[in-house]
Amino acid sequence: MKVRYELHGGLVTAILNPGPTATEPVTLEEIFVREEARGRGYATELLTRICSDVDAVSAVLILSVDPGLDGLTYAQLVAWYExxxxxxxxxxxxxxxxAG
Known part of the structure; x- marks a missing residue:
């Protein structure tokens, strides 16, 4: 499983922190979409790929919701992750x- 993901020439990136053992959860530390790429479904594409990779190793994926300064609202992010x-x-x- 990758630790850093990048799609569309770096317009969307993510950083994962795999647990120290195979039984520990994987943490999605960050997912970032450059402003000019927002609204194109790139983050959904990347999160789908990450979920698939994490499912392939039967791991739990965790994250902390942080809307940042200029992206989606907290409620929008929660709904997206759901x-x-x-x-x-x-x-x-x-x-x-x-784990899937």
Whole structure:
């Protein structure tokens, strides 16, 4: 599994932190879409690829929702991650995608 993902010439990137052992969750540290590439589905394409790679090793994928300064709102991000199989808790910003 990759640690750094890049699509469309670097317009969309992601960084994963695999757990220290095969039984530890994989953390999606960052997914970033350059402003000029937003709204084209590139982030969805990349997250789909990441989920597929993580599923291939039967790992749990976790992340912390952080909308940043100029992207989607917190609620929009939560809804987007939910469409990709992540589950959240109203008590914190962590979302978990069970092993597939």
């Amino acid at each position: 469409r990709h199989g992540f589950q959240g808790s109203p008590d914190d910003d962590v979302m978990i995608r069970p």
